[in-house]
Amino acid sequence: xxxxxxxxxxxxxxxxxxxxxxxxxxxxxxAIVLSLVPxxxxxxxxxxxxxxxxxxxxxxxxxxxxxxxxxxxxxxxxWGADQEVVRMFVHTAPKAVRELAAWGVxxxxxxxxxxHSVVDGxxxxxxxxxxxxxxxxxxxxxxTAKWRTCYVSDxxxxxxxxxxxxxxxxxxxxxxxxxxxxxxxHEDGRCCGAVVRNLAxxxxxxxxxxxxxxxxxxxxxxxxxxxxxxxNEGMGAAMALETGIAxxxxxxxxxxxxxxxxxxxxxxxxxxxxDGGLLLDVDGNRFMxxxxxxxxxxxxxxxxxxxxxxxIRSGKGVKSRFGxxxxxxxxxxxxEHITTRLREVNEICHYFLGIDPVEKLIPVxxxxxxxxxxxxxxxxxxxxxxxxxFAVGEAACWDMHxxxxxxxxxxxxxxxxxxxxxEYMAEFMESSSWDFRFSAGVVQQAVTAQQKLLSSFTGPExxxxxxEEMRSIMSEKVGIYRTGAELREAVTQLQSLLQRAxxxxxxxxxxxxxxxxxxxxxxxxxxxxxxxxxQGALQREESRGAHFRADFPLRNDRDWLCRTLxxxxxxxxxxxxxxxxxxxxMRMELPPGWRGYGAKERIEHPYTAQRQAEVxxxxxxxxxxxxxxxxxxxxxxxxxxxxxxxxxxxQEDSV
Amino acid sequence: MNLIPTRDLSTKEVPRKLRITVLRHNPSEPDITPYLQTxxxxxxxxxxxxxxxxxIREQQDASLQFDFVCRAGVCGSCAMIINGKPALACRxxxxxxxxxxxxxxxxxxxLIGDLSVNTGKWMRHMAERVQTWLxxxxxxxxxxxxxxxxxxxxAEKIYELxxxxxxxxxxxxxxxxxxxxxxxxxVGILQLARFKLDPRDTREDADYYQVIGDESGVFxxxxxxxxxxxxxxxxxxxxxxxxxxxxxxxxx
Numbered sequence: 001x002x003x004x005x006x007x008x009x010x011x012x013x014x015x016x017x018x019x020x021x022x023x024x025x026x027x028x029x030x031a032i033v034l035s036l037v038p039x040x041x042x043x044x045x046x047x048x049x050x051x052x053x054x055x056x057x058x059x060x061x062x063x064x065x066x067x068x069x070x071x072x073x074x075x076x077x078x079w080g081a082d083q084e085v086v087r088m089f090v091h092t093a094p095k096a097v098r099e100l101a102a103w104g105v106x107x108x109x110x111x112x113x114x115x116h117s118v119v120d121g122x123x124x125x126x127x128x129x130x131x132x133x134x135x136x137x138x139x140x141x142x143x144t145a146k147w148r149t150c151y152v153s154d155x156x157x158x159x160x161x162x163x164x165x166x167x168x169x170x171x172x173x174x175x176x177x178x179x180x181x182x183x184x185x186h187e188d189g190r191c192c193g194a195v196v197r198n199l200a201x202x203x204x205x206x207x208x209x210x211x212x213x214x215x216x217x218x219x220x221x222x223x224x225x226x227x228x229x230x231x232n233e234g235m236g237a238a239m240a241l242e243t244g245i246a247x248x249x250x251x252x253x254x255x256x257x258x259x260x261x262x263x264x265x266x267x268x269x270x271x272x273x274x275d276g277g278l279l280l281d282v283d284g285n286r287f288m289x290x291x292x293x294x295x296x297x298x299x300x301x302x303x304x305x306x307x308x309x310x311x312i313r314s315g316k317g318v319k320s321r322f323g324x325x326x327x328x329x330x331x332x333x334x335x336e337h338i339t340t341r342l343r344e345v346n347e348i349c350h351y352f353l354g355i356d357p358v359e360k361l362i363p364v365x366x367x368x369x370x371x372x373x374x375x376x377x378x379x380x381x382x383x384x385x386x387x388x389x390f391a392v393g394e395a396a397c398w399d400m401h402x403x404x405x406x407x408x409x410x411x412x413x414x415x416x417x418x419x420x421x422x423e424y425m426a427e428f429m430e431s432s433s434w435d436f437r438f439s440a441g442v443v444q445q446a447v448t449a450q451q452k453l454l455s456s457f458t459g460p461e462x463x464x465x466x467x468e469e470m471r472s473i474m475s476e477k478v479g480i481y482r483t484g485a486e487l488r489e490a491v492t493q494l495q496s497l498l499q500r501a502x503x504x505x506x507x508x509x510x511x512x513x514x515x516x517x518x519x520x521x522x523x524x525x526x527x528x529x530x531x532x533x534x535q536g537a538l539q540r541e542e543s544r545g546a547h548f549r550a551d552f553p554l555r556n557d558r559d560w561l562c563r564t565l566x567x568x569x570x571x572x573x574x575x576x577x578x579x580x581x582x583x584x585x586m587r588m589e590l591p592p593g594w595r596g597y598g599a600k601e602r603i604e605h606p607y608t609a610q611r612q613a614e615v616x617x618x619x620x621x622x623x624x625x626x627x628x629x630x631x632x633x634x635x636x637x638x639x640x641x642x643x644x645x646x647x648x649x650x651q652e653d654s655v
Numbered sequence: 656m657n658l659i660p661t662r663d664l665s666t667k668e669v670p671r672k673l674r675i676t677v678l679r680h681n682p683s684e685p686d687i688t689p690y691l692q693t694x695x696x697x698x699x700x701x702x703x704x705x706x707x708x709x710x711i712r713e714q715q716d717a718s719l720q721f722d723f724v725c726r727a728g729v730c731g732s733c734a735m736i737i738n739g740k741p742a743l744a745c746r747x748x749x750x751x752x753x754x755x756x757x758x759x760x761x762x763x764x765x766l767i768g769d770l771s772v773n774t775g776k777w778m779r780h781m782a783e784r785v786q787t788w789l790x791x792x793x794x795x796x797x798x799x800x801x802x803x804x805x806x807x808x809x810a811e812k813i814y815e816l817x818x819x820x821x822x823x824x825x826x827x828x829x830x831x832x833x834x835x836x837x838x839x840x841x842v843g844i845l846q847l848a849r850f851k852l853d854p855r856d857t858r859e860d861a862d863y864y865q866v867i868g869d870e871s872g873v874f875x876x877x878x879x880x881x882x883x884x885x886x887x888x889x890x891x892x893x894x895x896x897x898x899x900x901x902x903x904x905x906x907x
Contacts, residue, residue: 037722038775040821041730055802095798102796102803104789104853106813109805134804152814158729159817166788169779177775178767200767201683229725263701266727321700340811344729351728351746352703464713508718512683513768516717645799 001447002205006032008425009194009209011181011236013039015157015414016393016421017215018164021173023422029429032207034179034196036231039165043217043229044414047157048344049271050139050149051415052408053093056649057110057135059126060147065649066090067625068145073406075595076143076300078545078555080253080372080402080563083588085379087635089400089409089416094647096415097136097150105163107136108151108341118276118332120296121286135650139341140274141407143300143597147274149408154269154344157411164415179205180235182521184212184243184389185438185446191389192438194239195450202512204450206443210429210436213390213421214240214375222530223368223479224471227260227267236395238525240375241532241576246386247565249376249397249581251529252536255405255546256305256480257369263322264352265367268345270407272362273297275341277330279308280361281316284327292597299597302404302546305366309480312365320363327361334358366480370394370410372401372546373533376565379638381421382428385567387435390425392417399563403545423640453521459503463519466497466504470523470530473497478534483550487538494534495574498527532566532576539578540564543599557592557605561585585611589633671698671754675707677719678759681768692716704737704744704758708770720768728887731820734761734827735770741824741885744770761827763836774823781839785866787846792857803855816849816895818888825892828881837871841882841892844873848895851902863899864906873900 008024010017013035021031033039056064069090074081101107112133115126119140141149152159168175178199185193185206193208219234220226240246258279259268273279279297281287291307292299299307308326311317317324330338330345335358338346342357349357375391376384377398383389391398393414400413457463477490501524508516542556543549561583566576585591591611594600618631626646630636636644673696680689694711705726712719721744724732728746735744736759738752749756764772781787825841826832832840847863850856867873876896883893 037724037730037732038778038821040778041724041732041775043725043730045730045820046725046727098798098800098802099796101805102791104850104855106805106810106817109807109810111807134806136802137807153811155729155814155818158820159814162817163788166782169782170786170788175779177779200773229730230723264703264726347728351748352701354748464717506717508716510681510684510718512681513720513771514718515712515720643798645797647799648801650801 004032004205004207006030006207007210007429009034009207009212010215011194011213012215012217012393012395013175014042014044014215014217014393015161015164015411016418017213018168019415019418020213020215020392020422020425022168022171023419024426025171025173027423027426029426031173033168033173033175034181034207035175035177036180036199038177039168039175040161042161043232044161045158046229046267047411048154048267048269049141049274050151050156050408051097051160051411052141052144052148052406053097053150053412054090054146054148055094055097055136055138055150056146056651057132058138058147059128060140061138062651064146064148065625065652066647067629069093069148071590072144073400073409074590076404076406077402078404078595079557079561079592080250080544082379082399083590083633084635084638085398085400087589087633088379088420088639089413091639091647092416092419092643093412095643096412096419100160100163100415101136103163103167105159106152108153110135110137121276121278121332132650139271140298141270142273142295142298142304143406149271149274151271153340154271154342160411160415181239182450183446184239185443186243186245186386187438187442189245189385190387190435192436193443195446199518200513202514204447206447208438210433211388211390211425213381213392213425214395215392216395218371218394219529220368220371222470222474222526222533224475225260225265226368227257227265228368233522233526234371234529235522235525237374238529240383240389240391241528241566241568242525242571243386244567244569246383246389247376247567248532249373249399250403250536250564251371251373251532251566252540252547252564253372253403253545254368254533255301255370255372256366257301258304258308258366259328259364260367261348261353262320262325262363262365266348266352267369268328268348268362268364269342270301272328272330272342272345275337276333277328278332280327280329281311282318283316287311287316295597300404300595301407303598305480306548308366318363325363325365328364329361330357331359370405372403372405373397380424381417382424388428388432390421392421403547419643420640423642454517457504457506457517457520459505461500461504463504463506463516463523466501466523467519467526470494470497470527474530474533478537481548481550482537484538487534490534491531491538491575494527494531498524498531498574501527528568528576535575536564536566536578553599555599555602557608558603561592561605587633589615589629591615673698673707673749674755675711676755676757677769679769680766681720682766683768698749702749704747704749705733707749708744721770729820731822734774734822734824735759736761736827741827743822743887761823763826763832764823772823774821777823777826778821778842781843785839785843785847787850789850789853790856790858813849813852816845816852816890819845819890820888822887824885824887825882828885830877830879830881831875835871835875838875839867839872841896843867844899845890845892845895848899851899860902860906864903867899868903868906873903876900
């Protein structure tokens with residue numbers, strides 16, 4: 001058995017994992033990145049529209065700052081987010097964009113003078129300031145008060161991932177490609193490595209590390225229709241769950257993106273609507289204007305997706321052999337804009353739909369897109385229960401998205417998370433070497449358990465069938481509209497699949513990669529995650545953000561202002577153990593209220609009024625925005641020292 | 656832009672029966688020699704090779720190896736030889752192909768199995784060799800200060816050259832790369848052209864000459880330009896190779 005030793009083991013080679021590895025490396029530690037695929041092929045590459053950071057350079061970003069980004073993000077989360085973490089995030093996002101610029105990302109830049117744009121269906125001319133010329137530009141995205149999404153055409157994720165990956169190569173960080181971590185090795189509540197399978201040769205290896213980070217992204221492939229890449233099966237989160245110690249947070253919080261093309265589910269960016277694109281129904285009617293008179297197509301994703309499903313259910317969808325859909329209209333943006341700022345969208349339309357979006361409408365329908373939930377960590381990215389285990393990016397729940405993530409905040413989170421968690425991992429390794437140990441017995445046990453599992457597939461069940469059935473259940477019963485009855489059915493059916501998964505058989509005895517074997521050992525893990533989502537959704541009897549219960553349509557701050565924690569202590573148990581972690585209204589900088597879009601009614605928390613009064617009293621003292629913020633909810637002490645500096649802004653500084 | 660002729664399959668009575676022949680070999684089973692295997696698949700509307708190959712693996716042969724990640728034409732994982740030409744399988748619609756489709760792994764790369772090749776290893780090696788990252792004068796940049804300004808047109812030009820997805824099609828279609836395993840390929844030359852365009856990069860032509868100024872670099876190109884013909888991102892490879900070669904020829 002090959003044993004690899006390193007300081008930090010980073011599982012996942014996307015933006016979050018790579019930035020974490022760079023951070024650790026710069027603090028003098030060795031890091032190895034494990035990746036299912038070559039790092040540059042990670043799902044981060046498919047992010048199109050951009051990354052939010054309150055630079056406020058563009059004229060439509062004027063007046064933007066951390067405070068505005070904070071308010072947008074908390075409202076977007078439907079008050080499910082950890083507001084301290086949101087503060088850390090919005091403070092660090094401008095630094096992340098600037099670091100990436102220094103590393104070479106060719107962000108689109110502000111061009112001084114007249115700028116033609118489409119706002120609310122109308123052609124407008126904006127005037128960009130002379131002083132902003134050459135600074136980083138931003139486009140409009142949903143749920144934001146300002147144009148804040150920094151972008152590189154609509155290949156932002158690609159550009160960021162290549163820059164980041166090349167930076168990691170420059171810093172000589174090894175990426176072990178086609179490697180899948182199967183289980184975490186831990187002893188006395190301390191994580192010390194992983195059992196890993198080489199996907200090309202089928203061999204098992206052991207990695208021993210002082211700290212481990214899970215940066216494996218989301219789990220969209222638990223659903224039948226998803227924008228996610230085929231590798232996004234949630235194996236990092238599942239591995240944490242299978243420790244029986246680490247918990248997953250808010251797994252029922254699943255985002256559905258409004259504009260996935262029909263039928264393949266491939267994403268076309270929110271930038272289409274941000275740049276002025278419209279949603280139309282079968283009659284060519286711009287229906288979002290009726291449902292959301294203020295934000296229209298640019299309400300948050302949960303709200304837009306819900307109205308789209310509602311509109312389709314009320315018979316206004318366009319019939320097709322792949323089911324009903326709606327139209328995305330970007331024709332009004334014009335050929336030049338589409339072929340320069342939306343060129344990936346343009347290519348997708350040509351290759352996968354055979355249409356030219358300059359002239360034709362794009363068939364779209366909401367599809368699973370993002371998991372707000374993930375491995376529950378504190379603000380440093382470390383698991384609350386398993387020391388030495390960190391998580392970052394979509395795989396984590398630290399928790400800055402609550403029950404709905406804003407567009408452009410995930411790309412930003414991957415990099416910001418990596419910057420922060422990399423520092424804290426290094427600090428952990430510096431301060432906890434006394435704590436690091438691993439015994440041969442524990443390692444052997446971990447390896448034997450995986451060997452046993454891999455040779456156990458001799459039953460009659462087909463793993464691919466089981467995964468397909470799971471996906472159908474998730475898409476049909478744990479989707480945008482949820483009800484107690486359907487969720488109960490989903491849980492029962494998933495449990496019966498989990499039972500069947502114990503009798504999976506693998507026909508192919510091929511040595512090496514053996515894709516069938518991969519499905520076999522992932523099936524049970526995916527089902528456990530699916531059960532965390534379904535059971536969490538069943539028990540949460542309210543509607544918050546992307547979690548909508550038709551039988552409990554109100555947000556209920558009184559009973560449900562809390563985070564769901566799921567654990568799976570006994571491998572034989574058939575459902576997760578769910579606990580709840582309350583959110584403290586009295587410590588919120590922004591007490592619960594209306595989001596500015598979506599439902600206005602809700603059940604208030606008993607402390608909201610009191611906290612609201614405190615916040616208003618503080619606001620009336622005439623303090624600077626920094627002083628006021630510090631009084632309401634201090635957060636700077638939570639950041640690594642290197643990231644505490646105040647962000648310069650061209651307007652603030654020139655006023 | 657390759658416009659797909661839209662043909663409405665719904666008007667056809669009987670869907671086509673496709674024959675898909677795959678060149679198969681699993682290096683982990685060295686006693687089995689490479690062979691061709693043909694699968695039959697009933698064509699569906701909007702079927703891509705991503706859908707067809709997955710259907711084969713799920714219903715006919717669970718051991719078939721291939722790579723897909725994004726299945727949306729942006730990650731570069733699924734390049735293979737499709738009826739004789741390198742292309743991205745995920746965005747190849749079967750309706751644009753004849754009834755008989757022949758698939759083979761991308762040449763020029765280490766074979767992992769069947770249609771799966773190790774482009775990742777090749778690309779990492781290339782990146783290390785030609786140093787595909789921005790070489791700045793200063794080591795640290797203040798993250799609190801305003802970002803350095805950049806001309807908006809220049810930023811767009813740089814992005815133009817940065818759209819490469821390292822799929823390997825250009826290497827597979829390159830005569831030189833097939834003869835010289837150390838050739839950096841159009842992919843390597845293009846990436847250096849990107850940094851050469853960026854005024855923040857401190858490398859000079861003489862530095863680039865060090866890494867691509869010989870026959871394993873720009874002077875190895877025979878100008879067959881297969882790379883340009885097959886690049887799925889339609890990158891200006893011929894133009895950039897010519898430009899870099901001219902610049903390198905001027906280095907004293």
